[in-house]
Amino acid sequence: MKILTEHIDVPQIETLAVYKKNGGYKAVEKALKKMTPDEVTEEVKKSGLRGRGGAGFPVGMKWSFLAKPEGVPRYLVCNADESEPGTFKDHYLMWKSPHTLIEGMIVSSYALGANTSYIYVRGELMYVINILEKAIQEAYDQGLLGKNILGSGYDLDLFVQPGGGAYICGEETALLESLEGKRGNPRNKPPFPAVKGVWQCPTVVNNVESIAATSWIVNNGGDAYAAIGVGRSTGTKLISASGHIKKPGVYEIPLGITVEEFIYSDEWCGGIRDGHKLKAVVAGGSSVPILPAEMILTTATGEKRLMTYESLSDGGFATGTMLGSGGFIVMDETTCIVHNTLTFARFYHHESCGQCSPCREGTGWMDKVIHRIEHGKGRKEDIDLLVDVAKKIEGNTICPLGDAAAWPVAAAIRHFRDEFEWHIEHPELATKEGAVFMRPGASWAQ
Amino acid sequence: MEGKNQIVFPAETLELVAKIIKRYPEGKQKSALLPILHLAQAQWSWCSPEVMDYVASLLHISSVEVYEVASFYTMFHLEPVGEHVIEYCRTGPCCLMGGVEVYDHLKQRLGIETGETTKDGKFTIKEVECLAACGWGPVFQIREKYYMQLSKEKVDEIIDELSK
DSSP, rough: OOOOSSTTSSSSTTSSHHHHHHTHHHHHHHHHHHHHHHHHHHHHHHHHHTTTTTOOBBHHHHHHHHOOOTTTOEEEEEEEEEOOOTHHHHHHHHHHHHHHHHHHHHHHHHHOSSSSEEEEEOGGGGGHHHHHHHHHHHHHTTTTTTTSSSSSOOOOOEEEEEEEEEEESSSHHHHHHHHSSOOOOOOOSSSSSTSGGGGSSOEEEEEHHHHHHHHHHHOHHHHHHHHHHETEEEEEEEEEEESSSSOOEEEETTTTOOOHHHOOTTTTTTTTTTTTOEEEOOOTTTTTEEEHHHHHOOEEEEEEEHHHHHHHHTTHHOOOOOTOOOOEEEEEETTOHHHHHHHHHHHHHOOOOOHHHHHHHHHHHHHHHHHHHTTTOTTHHHHHHHHHHHHHTTOSSSSSHHHHHHHHHHHHHHHHHHHHHHHHHHHHHHTTTTTTOOOTOOGGOO | OGGGGEEEEEEEEEEEEEEEEHTOOTGGGGGGHHHHHHHHHHSSOOHEEEEEEEEHHTTTOOOHHHHHHHHTTTTSOOOOOOOOOEEOOOSHHHHHHTTTHHHHHHHHTOOTTTTOOOOOSSSEEEEEEOSSSSGGSSSSETEOOOEESSOOHHHHHHHHHHHH
């Protein structure tokens, strides 16, 4: 079942003509001519679509919070600042099929009553920005954007805004600050963007994948979308698969397949690269807890773990993780967990905006302490020190970057404490090139 | 380095600047800052104080509003750089795919460390965080172009090509 990527490999699908030939822009036609904005919102609510950027908040509900005072413009801003390590699905979708996003932007903007909308794309993806701008121009030329779209009386202008290289701008209020031409410092909430967003006007911020899905929902109805998936995990999800698998790439999966199937089936990742064994997975982007092989495949109660919001988080952080952005990073037995955790700790240290001291100072501490463990200079008390620092960051910052920085470190120690200890106790071994700790009796160490 | 007087966009870029400012509501022209900084860096290769002052004047904002933004975002070079700035991804997934080895080779090949520029001014190496191309790692970026699934051999080919 493909919703977003059904035609993604059709040659020249990036052009409006080919996109249209493959059923594109029917949702614009239907929504603007046959539905009221509230009817569109109602279908999105019924679909159960949840925010695909990582938070998983129901999209329809987020839309319904939008304040609509008379005479005040409201805005839809697409969050295409994809920067969560392990995640590259929005990059892929916009690069291959820009009209899929543009069509969703038109439908969603109509539902929200926005007459100006922005797609905020991370600045590094300048080539994708060029692809989007070309596609937007085509849409203007065909009367799908601009004044009186398809004679419906609805006006929409759509612009692309480049970022400047800052992970924090994926946080929606930081993104809005950035769109205003400022540093990407997250705002205190409330007020929420739905009341005071960009330029203090009511604003909805949604991820690329969420917005792109709304076209299919308009065409086929919210119930049809909700019929895909399991429970509150409805529809399909783009999973960015990377690491030690046979076929890295972006896969659109129906939510609800097993993790095992996703990793080992030829339809998806194709299994672990030849001659190697699964050691660990970070299932939803670098922020979510890493899980060792047996825990990612099976829940604590012995059920096969599913690719759903609920199943991945089953067991809480003790034995579970999160679906997050769907950045699925697979590691085999050659992976040094300490080194991998170091790259994440360094990442959050680099990307902390510096506004809140627990995050600004704490991420620096974690980076420094893991760095010395990795380089054979670790101290016995360092592991508990890391746990302590992570605990003091978590929940004590304006935005979720603090949690995102604390979780991967805390989880790596929770599940691979012996590997950290080995680094500290055997610095001469641990710093040898290619040397990796093998846990006695572990499935990946056989 | 050009003198202060020479820092002016060509006419067609100025037209583009005017068009960009119109994307935002009246009086919110500061929103154009990031797009215009990108244009400025494409024009002058780095954001010198003079370039940033010029950008400030175009948007009718104070210079410090430009400095504080340019220094926040990692894409803007606040020091002179070489003709080709190679920005490699150092984050987890690229490392899993052998990134460290490939980047070490790159540094060896150019004879410089991260943050340095070759003597002939041709190459600068910078390390950056995740470039959202994790399935195709290791990855580096030179200006707008992504180079993916890098190997030592591929790095050599790219450097050979750009050295011509």
